[in-house]
Amino acid sequence: MEVEPFMNWLNFIYFLSAVFFILGIKGMTDPRTARQGNFIAAAGMVLAVVGTLLRKEIVSYEWIIIGFIIGGTIGLLIAIFMPMTRMPERIALSHSFGGLAASLVGISEYYRHGAEMGNVKIAAIGFEVLFGSITFTGSLMAFGKLAELIPSRPITYRFQNQSNILLFFTTLFIWIYLIFNPSASHLFYAMVLLCFLVGILIVLPIGGADMPVVICLLNSYAGLAASATGFVLENNILIIAGALDGGSGFILAILMSRAMNRSFGNVLFGAFGAISEELKQKQDEFYAGKIKSTTPEEVAYLLENARLVMIVPGYGLAVSQAQHVLGELAKYLKSKGVDVKFAIHPVAGRMPGHMNVLLAEAGIPYDDLLELEPSNNLFPEADVAIVVGANDVVNPLAREDKNSPIAGMPILDVDRAKTVVVIKRSLAPGFAGVPNPLFIKENTLMLFSDAKQGLQEVLNSLRGTVSRLH
Amino acid sequence: MENLPIGNIMVGLYIFTLSAFLGYHLITRVPPLLHTPLMSLTNAISSISVVGAILVAGMKHDKFTTALGFIAVIAASINLFGGYAITERMLRMFRGRGIR
Numbered sequence: 001m002e003v004e005p006f007m008n009w010l011n012f013i014y015f016l017s018a019v020f021f022i023l024g025i026k027g028m029t030d031p032r033t034a035r036q037g038n039f040i041a042a043a044g045m046v047l048a049v050v051g052t053l054l055r056k057e058i059v060s061y062e063w064i065i066i067g068f069i070i071g072g073t074i075g076l077l078i079a080i081f082m083p084m085t086r087m088p089e090r091i092a093l094s095h096s097f098g099g100l101a102a103s104l105v106g107i108s109e110y111y112r113h114g115a116e117m118g119n120v121k122i123a124a125i126g127f128e129v130l131f132g133s134i135t136f137t138g139s140l141m142a143f144g145k146l147a148e149l150i151p152s153r154p155i156t157y158r159f160q161n162q163s164n165i166l167l168f169f170t171t172l173f174i175w176i177y178l179i180f181n182p183s184a185s186h187l188f189y190a191m192v193l194l195c196f197l198v199g200i201l202i203v204l205p206i207g208g209a210d211m212p213v214v215i216c217l218l219n220s221y222a223g224l225a226a227s228a229t230g231f232v233l234e235n236n237i238l239i240i241a242g243a244l245d246g247g248s249g250f251i252l253a254i255l256m257s258r259a260m261n262r263s264f265g266n267v268l269f270g271a272f273g274a275i276s277e278e279l280k281q282k283q284d285e286f287y288a289g290k291i292k293s294t295t296p297e298e299v300a301y302l303l304e305n306a307r308l309v310m311i312v313p314g315y316g317l318a319v320s321q322a323q324h325v326l327g328e329l330a331k332y333l334k335s336k337g338v339d340v341k342f343a344i345h346p347v348a349g350r351m352p353g354h355m356n357v358l359l360a361e362a363g364i365p366y367d368d369l370l371e372l373e374p375s376n377n378l379f380p381e382a383d384v385a386i387v388v389g390a391n392d393v394v395n396p397l398a399r400e401d402k403n404s405p406i407a408g409m410p411i412l413d414v415d416r417a418k419t420v421v422v423i424k425r426s427l428a429p430g431f432a433g434v435p436n437p438l439f440i441k442e443n444t445l446m447l448f449s450d451a452k453q454g455l456q457e458v459l460n461s462l463r464g465t466v467s468r469l470h
Numbered sequence: 471m472e473n474l475p476i477g478n479i480m481v482g483l484y485i486f487t488l489s490a491f492l493g494y495h496l497i498t499r500v501p502p503l504l505h506t507p508l509m510s511l512t513n514a515i516s517s518i519s520v521v522g523a524i525l526v527a528g529m530k531h532d533k534f535t536t537a538l539g540f541i542a543v544i545a546a547s548i549n550l551f552g553g554y555a556i557t558e559r560m561l562r563m564f565r566g567r568g569i570r
Contacts (some may be wrong), residue, residue, distance in 0.1 A: 021515050022492065028508045029499040035561045038507075041515055042554040049550075052521045058528035063536055067543030074544075076551025079559060087506060087560075094513050094553060097545040105522035106541040120479055211549060219509055224515045231482050233522050239482055240489045245516035247493030252505060346502055353505030361562040366503055367567040469502040 006056070009344075012238040013051035020044025021241055025248075031366055048237055084361045085318040088215060088350040092143040095218045099135025102128055102225035107192060109232055115183035121232065122182040126175040128228035129188075130195055135221040137199030142214055145203070145431065146272075146350055152208030161269045164201050171195055207267065209392065209431030211350045212256040213267045220249030247377035253351050259346035259372075261398075261408040286435040287427055294445035296457035299386075299421050308339045310375065312356045312412055313346050316389015316424070322452035326388065327362025329459045341368055343375030343412050345393035376413045385417035387438075389451045391430030396437055406432045420444040423454040507560045514553025520546035 021044045027037015053064070082090045106128040110117075117125070144150040174191040178184060197259050206214055227242025229235075259269055303309060311330070317323060330340045342364065348355045355367055370378065379385060387394055390412075398409040414420050415438055422439060424446065429435060438444055500508050521547030523546045 011541065022496070024511065024515070025496050025500075025508075027491070028511060029496065029501070030560075031501070031564050031566065033502060034504055034507060034564070035558065038511055038554060038557045038561060045515070045518065045550060045554070048518060048521060049524070052524050056565055057525060060528055060530045063527045063540040064543055065525055067523075067540050068547050071547030072545040072551040075550065076555055078548070078557035079552040082556065084560070084563075087510075090552075090556065091506075091509055091513065092550045094510070097548050098513065098516050100510065101507045101517075101523055101542040101546040101549075102521045104538045104545070105526055107517060108526045108531075108538040108542075110533055111535060111538075131491070146492050216509075219513065223512070223516050226519045227486060229522045230486075231517050233525070234478055234482070235521060236482070236485050237566050238521060241515050241518040243486045243489035244493040245512040247490045248508065248512040251494060251497050255502075261488040323562060344502070351506060352509065353502060353507070356503045357560055358564070360560070360565070363563075363565070365565050365567040369503060371502055388480045428497065 005166035006054070007296055010051050010055065011236075013047050014235070017044035017051075018050040018237050018240045020047065021244060024028070025244060026452055034240070060139070077397065083321070084357050085321050085323070086147075086349075087357055088211060088354060089143055089146045091351060092139045092215055092218070095215070095222045095238065096136050096139030096143065098222040099132045099139060099218075101132075101194075102222070102229050103132030103136055104231060105229055105286075106132060110169070110185075110188055114185050114188070117182045119179045119182065123175075124228050125180045126178055126191070128173065128187075128225050128232055129192055130175060131221045132225035132226065133192055133195030134202070135201040135218050135225055135461055137196045138203050138214075139199075139218045139220075141200055142211060142218060145206075145208055148377075155204045157254025160201075160205055164198070164269075167194065167201065171198060171256055175247035183288040188291055202268065207431055208350065209347075210267050210349050212352055212354075213253050213260075213262075215351050216249050216253035216256055217438060218249070220246045220253060223247070223249055249412075256347055256352060257258045259410060261406075261410065270292045283427070283429060283435045287440060290440035291427070292445055294421065294447050295463045296447065296449075296454065298445070299447055299458045300431055300461035302384050303333060303338065304336070306338055308341070308378070308382045309333060309343050310343050310379060310382040310385045310414075310417060312345070312348075312385060312387045312390050312394060313359065314345075314388065314393060315350060315449040316451050318349055318354065318358060320451040320453075321327075322388065322455055323362040325452055325455040325459060327359070327364055329455055329462075330364055332459060332462060341370055341375075341378065341382075343370050343372075343379070343414075345372060345390070345412055347391060348393055371410065372410055379413050379416040383419065385414040385420045387420065387422045387424075388455065389424070391424070391436055392432045392434075394436070394438055395430070395432070395434065396441075397434060400437075403430075404434055406434065409420075414438065415441055415443070418443065421446045421447055421450055423449060425450055503564070507564075509555050510553055510557045510560065514549060514557060515548035517546045517553055520550055 024037045024041025027033040223245025230238030397404040398406045523542035
C-alpha cells in the first residue's frame with residue numbers, strides 16, 4: 001500500500017506528541033517541575049490536534065469548529081469557576097465526557113463499517129464501546145453522589161450483586177458473540193444500552209467514602225476506552241495516551257484501596273457504609289457520659305502554649321469550605337513561633353490528593369503537608385493535634401479491634417499526641433459506621449461545631465487574647 | 471473495510487504494553503501531594519480521543535455519524551481545554567516554603 005507523504009509527516013507529529021505526553025507526566029513527579037510538565041503535555045496535545053485537522057479525510061470543518069467552541073467554553077468555564085472543594089465532582093464529570101467521546105466514536109465506526117468488519121477490529125470496537133459507555137454513566141453516577149444529587153450512602157436491594165454480575169456477563173457474552181458475528185447490529189446497540197445500565201447499577205451500591213477508589217477506576221476505564229479507540233483507528237498516539245491514563249488510574253486505585261486495607265472486590269461489591277438504626281443506638285451507649293466537650297477559648301489557650309501543632313484535615317473541611325480559615329490559623333500560629341504541620345491520610349477527602357489541593361489553595365506551603373508515615377512518626381512530639389472533619393482515618397479501632405470493619409486500615413495515630421482536639425458537628429459516625437474510641441480518650445477534647453465556624457472562633461479567640469495582652 | 475493485518479494489531483499491543491509499563495513506573499514516582507493534579511493531567515491527555523472525534527465529525531459520511539462526531543468533539547474538547555487549564559490553576563497554588 002502506498003503511503004502518502006503527509007501521513008509520514010503526521011505519524012512523526014503523533015510520535016512527537018507521544019514523547020511530550022510522557023515528558024509531561026514525568027514533570028509531575030516533582031512539584032517544582034509540575035507546571036512545566038503540564039505545559040509540555042498541552043503542547044503535545046496541540047501538535048496532535050493540529051496535525052489531525054490537516055488530514056485529507058476531513059472535508060468539512062463547521063461541526064468541528066462549533067464543537068470546539070462549545071466544548072472549549074464549557075471546559076474553560078468549569079476550569080475557572082469550579083471551587084477547589086468541588087474538584088472530585090469535576091474529575092468525575094470529565095471522566096464521563098471522556099467515556100462518552102470514546103463510546104460515540106466507536107458507535108459511529110460500527111455504524112459505518114459494521115457488517116464488513118473483521119473480528120479483530122470488532123473486538124476492539126466492542127471493547128471501546130464497553131468501557132466508554134460504562135465510564136460515561138458510571139462517572140455521571142459518581143458525580144451525582146459526590147454532588148449529593150443522589151444519596152451518597154450505598155443504595156442496596158436484594159440480589160443486587162448477583163443481578164449486576166449477571167448483567168455484566170450478559171454484556172460480555174454479547175461482545176464475544178459480536179466478534180464472531182459482526183453483522184448482528186441489533187445486538188451491538190443492545191450492548192451499548194446494557195453498558196449504560198451497568199455503569200449506573202455498579203456505582204449505586206458504592207458509598208461516598210469509597211469514591212476515591214471508584215474515581216480512580218473510572219479514570220482507568222476512560223483511559224482503556226481511549227486506548228481501544230487507538231486500536232480501532234489504527235492510531236498509535238491514542239493507544240499510548242490511553243495506556244498512560246489507564247495505567248495511572250489503575251495504580252491510584254490500588255494505592256487508595258491499600259490505604260483503606262480493602263480489596264477492589266470489597267469496594268465494588270461490599271456496599272460499605274450502609275448504616276442501620278440498631279448501630280446508632282449502640283453508638284449512643286458507647287459515647288454516653290464519656291465525652292469531654294470544649295470551647296474555642298480553651299482550644300486557643302492550648303494552641304498558644306504549644307510548640308508543635310499537627311492538623312488532620314478530612315472531608316468535613318471541604319464540605320464546610322474551611323480551608324482558608326485553617327490557612328489563616330496556621331499562618332497566625334506560625335507568626336507566634338508555633339510549628340504547624342498537616343497530616344494527610346491518602347484517602348482523606350473524596351479523591352486522591354484532595355486535601356493537598358485545598359491546603360495549597362489556602363496558601364500552605366507543601367513542605368508542611370506530611371504523608372502518613374512521617375506524620376505518625378511526629379505525632380508523639382505534638383502538643384496538640386487538631387482533627388478537622390475527619391473520622392474513620394483517625395479511628396484507633398483500626399489498630400485495636402480485629403473484627404471492626406476498618407481493621408488493618410492504616411490510620412493517623414493522632415491519639416499519641418499530648419492533647420487531641422476534634423472539631424466535628426456531631427457524634428455522627430464516619431462512613432465505616434463504627435463509633436470512634438478516639439472521642440472518649442482521656443486526652444481528647446471535642447469542639448462541637450461546623451469546621452469553618454469552629455476554626456474561625458478559635459482564631460478570633462487567639463487574636464482577642466493577644467490584643468488584650470498588648 | 472478489510473480485516474486488519476494481524477501485524478498492525480501486534481504492533482499496537484507492543485505499544486500499549488510498553489506504554490502501560492512506562493506509565494506504571496512514572497506514576498509510582500508521583501508524590502501523593504500531586505495526585506489530584508496528576509489525575510486531571512492524565513485525564514486531559516486522554517482527551518486525545520478528540521482525534522477520533524474530529525475524524526468522525528469532519529468526514530461528512532452522513533448526518534448520523536456527523537451528529538455523533540459533533541457530540542464527541544464537544545465532550546472531548548471540554549476535557550481538552552478544561553483539563554489543562556484546571557491543572558495549571560491547581561499547580562499554581564502549590565508553593566514550597568519561602569517561595570512566594
